[in-house]
Amino acid sequence: MNFEDFSPGVWRQQYHYKSFSPVLVNHDWAWQDARINTLLEQATRALGELNAFSLIVPDVDLFIEMHIAKEANLSSRIEGTQTAMDEALMSEELIAPEKRDDWHEVRNYIDAINTAITELKTLPLSTRLLCQTHAVLMRGVRGEHKQPGEIRNSQNWIGGSGPGDAAFVPPHPSEVAELMGDLEKFWHNEAIEVPHLVRIAISHYQFETIHPFCDGNGRIGRLLITLYLVSHGLLAKPSLYLSDFFERHRASYYDALMAVRTSGDMTHWVRFFLTGVAETAAKGRDTFQQVLALRTDVEARVHELGRRSKSGLSLLKLLYRRPVVTVGEVSKALDLSAPTANALVAEFERLGLLREMTGFARNRVFAFETYLKLFLV
Structure with a gap:
């Protein structure tokens, strides 16, 4: 035909x-x-x-x-x-x-x-x-x-x-x-x-x-x-x-x-x-090319965390799958205590890897914004 x-x-x-x-x-x-x-x-x-x-x-x-x-x-x-x-x-x-x-x-x-x-x-x-x-x-x-x-x-x-x-x-x-x-x-x-x-x-x-x-x-x-x-x-x-x-x-x-x-x-x-x-x-x-470039950059920054770098790399893997998280979700997914998860998220904020989205003091939500934006173009 x-x-x-x-x-x-x-x-x-x-x-x-x-x-x-x-x-x-x-x-x-x-x-x-x-x-x-x-x-x-x-x-x-x-x-x-x-x-x-x-x-x-x-x-x-x-x-x-x-x-x-x-x-x-x-x-x-x-x-x-x-x-x-x-x-x-x-x-x-x-x-x-x-x-x-x-x-x-x-x-x-x-x-x-x-x-x-x-x-x-x-x-x-x-x-x-x-x-x-x-x-x-x-x-x-x-x-x-x-x-x-x-x-x-x-x-x-x-x-x-x-x-x-x-x-x-x-x-x-x-x-x-x-x-x-x-x-x-x-x-x-x-x-x-x-x-x-x-x-x-x-x-x-x-x-x-x-x-x-x-x-x-x-x-x-x-x-x-x-x-x-x-x-x-x-x-x-x-x-x-x-x-x-x-x-x-x-x-x-x-x-x-x-x-x-x-x-x-x-x-x-x-x-x-x-x-x-x-x-x-x-x-x-x-x-995919942009993801690979970003991955190289952010993993290098996470290695700067010293003794927290192992947990940091685990958090990165979680963020690649779910780039919007709460501290509670990080704590549960990585099997960390709430204070430890909170401190790790704070370090990711300091490194510019996470940004708090709500502006609230409680029930805060964090986004791996640079990564998320790759899929919003």
Whole structure:
């Protein structure tokens, strides 16, 4: 199937609305647009450079957790949550009560990513895996009563108050199982010659068009990109997340998806997607370089603490994973007495490694600000 000849599907009349039935995607794909080839080369090179850093950076999992936290925050923001990045890294008791619902959604997303990556070690990328991930995502938050972990058996829609005035109505629930089965085959079909980055671009479009869950499709669909790359060996670690790119180009993202459904413009969507991969991978590579430079600098400063340097290095490891902490959290995580933890945090303040955020005399919160800023750019 050539992109230029692609016919996306048909609109089917239901009771008082029309739903969109996309065509199946598990087949060969080709294109005439040479720009796709250039973008594919750029995206593949940038992804390879990012992956190389994830293989050579010591204790890389510490820093991957920050990538995951950033993705969870940005992907949830696309869906309307208002949790800031530093808040996403705090414990629940530090979050204002009126913000805790949004905070739980972000934390669920972090749990969903970590659970899915772990499950990939024993379970192939599949509808079953996505259902398990969806159950974690929707646990105890808005949407928890909308069939968490299950493929939908009712009609959903995007925009509007119902399918009658919606901006887009996905396929009827009776079609979802076949469409997801076809998509799953496409992920693993070794008989067709479709590059992985093009395959996941098509897959993301198809997943968002099927909208197989009652809620949470955007977040699961964006996570699908990373799961695909990890499951097929393009990434050794889950270090690439496109929500930052999609959030900064939100209107273009939705327009590009809709253009495929309305006019079959798969070329434009794939070009947009590959641009996002190239830019995001390059940005992730640069962040790793900055992390390595910062790590060299701060560890040299911590060695100046003399007899406290061993505890200081342990605190640094904690801060790489959780750059917003309280003295109590430091005490518990490092198994230090409260006075010892307080003194260590004070030394980190003196070295310019921690900054107190609240201005309070009690219940103080400290941020590893220079590190946190690397993931806020």
